[in-house]
Amino acid sequence: MQSIDKSPAGYLIKTPRRAITASTLVIALPPVALGQVQGGIAESIRAQAEFQALVGVRVTTITQWYREPWWRGIVTANGRHVWRAWTTGHCINSVEIPLEEYASTQNAIRVVYNDQTDCADLWARLAQGPLEALEREVAIGLNHLFADNGVTRPVHIGTPSRTVFREWPDAWYYLRSGNHFSNRDIFRWAVQPLPGEDVALVSDGYNPQRSGWADAAYKSSIHYLNQRFGMGLPGLERRA
Ligand SMILES: Cc1cc2nc3c(=O)[nH]c(=O)nc-3n(C[C@H](O)[C@H](O)[C@H](O)COP(=O)(O)OP(=O)(O)OC[C@H]3O[C@@H](n4cnc5c(N)ncnc54)[C@H](O)[C@@H]3O)c2cc1C
Structure with a gap:
């Protein structure tokens, strides 16, 4: 229209x-x-x-595919698996581990789910390429969250075989202050x-x-x- x-x-x-x-x-x-x-x-x-x-909230997602689903090794001390993790210490912001069969069987994971404006700027800049720089930044965030956090069992994060960046200008809406x-x-x-x-x-x-x-x-x-x-x-x- x-x-x-x-x-x-x-x-x-x-x-x-x-x-x-x-x-x-x-x-x-x-x-x-x-x-x-x-x-x-x-x-x-x-x-x-x-x-x-009405204010649209700008959101970035980055999805990655891996040969090995390294995230299945993320378990708490009492053996519980994790499907979401958040951080304010890095722009990956939050991570979603898919439970749905269509995604989990592809070894795909949402490694960035961000609604912070300054981080959206960072990811948009890195998405212009080369993609290796964006993947390096994602790896820093994933290591910060999962390599040795004192909460879940440390995991070794692999190398992605594919990385897809996506940005929404208005993933959801708030009322303007x-x-x-x-x-x-x-x-x-x-x-x-x-x-x-x-x-x-x-x-x-x-x-x-x-x-x-x-x-x-x-x-x-x-x-x-x-x-x-x-x-x-x-x-x-x-x-x-
Ligand atoms: C990354 C992300 C994750 C989300 N996760 C969840 C979740 O887990 N659970 C949940 O409940 N919700 C989730 N949401 C929110 C959910 O997607 C929205 O609430 C829902 O899609 C809103 O529906 P809508 O019909 O209002 O708008 P939309 O789904 O955005 O539909 C609007 C449609 O209008 C079309 N359009 C745009 N401009 C024009 C034009 N000029 N002419 C004709 N057509 C046009 C668009 O192509 C689109 O198809 C998520 C959103 C994002 C971005």
């Missing part, structure tokens, strides 16, 4: 190949993506104070952000409770369907 405007036939949505009109419009784009869309309707939403209160909206205000506002218009926003970005994630995206949609169409869908409240 490139633009959203008002037209005599309803809301006019343009894509590179098509023009579509709709009388009811549900925009399932998180705020950063909506920020790229042209047209009067998109601009009016962006002009709202609620929209401007100093604004006067609550998470619930944003959740309610998104059902009809433009008074008098049949336009809604659904996404985790418009339901930044705890913060966001897929649960928030589902609930944002359920809330809209219940409010706009009286569908009475369950799922918004915790079951007793």
Whole structure:
């Protein structure tokens, strides 16, 4: 979607190949993506104070593949395996050891899961290459966390066979400091952000409770369907 405007036939949505009109419009784009869309309707939403209160959190992930799954040797003194580890002492920030079969059988591991801005800058710079420099920095972080931490059994970290860097400008959303909206205000506002218009926003970005994630995206949609169409869908409240 490139633009959203008002037209005599309803809301006019343009894509590179098509023009579509709709009388009811549900925009399932998180705020950063909506920020790229042209047209009067998109601009009016962006002009709202609620929209401007939303901050996308920049996140870096780096995934590596190894011939040997050295992380299976990370066990605590009482023999428990580890699937997550955090550090503030290095920009790897946090590590996720996959439990899911599709990933664990590939000997893949998320060696960086970072939401710190200064570290995001570091990884983005290293990702420009050569890749060996990025891999060296990852190895420093992994050794800092796992080689001899006094908590889990020391492991020898191997050499990766593949490294993939990825960055999201808005992995999840928070409310900007100093604004006067609550998470619930944003959740309610998104059902009809433009008074008098049949336009809604659904996404985790418009339901930044705890913060966001897929649960928030589902609930944002359920809330809209219940409010706009009286569908009475369950799922918004915790079951007793
Ligand atoms: C690294 C990472 C790990 C995560 N881990 C978890 C987890 O373990 N559990 C969990 O619950 N959640 C997790 N999340 C969060 C989860 O991915 C989001 O909460 C969820 O995807 C939000 O759904 P959404 O529909 O609001 O937005 P999205 O899933 O971002 O969907 C928006 C869609 O809009 C499309 N789009 C963008 N611009 C346009 C345009 N102009 N025109 C048309 N389409 C467009 C995008 O391509 C995208 O498909 C994670 C997120 C990240 C980044």
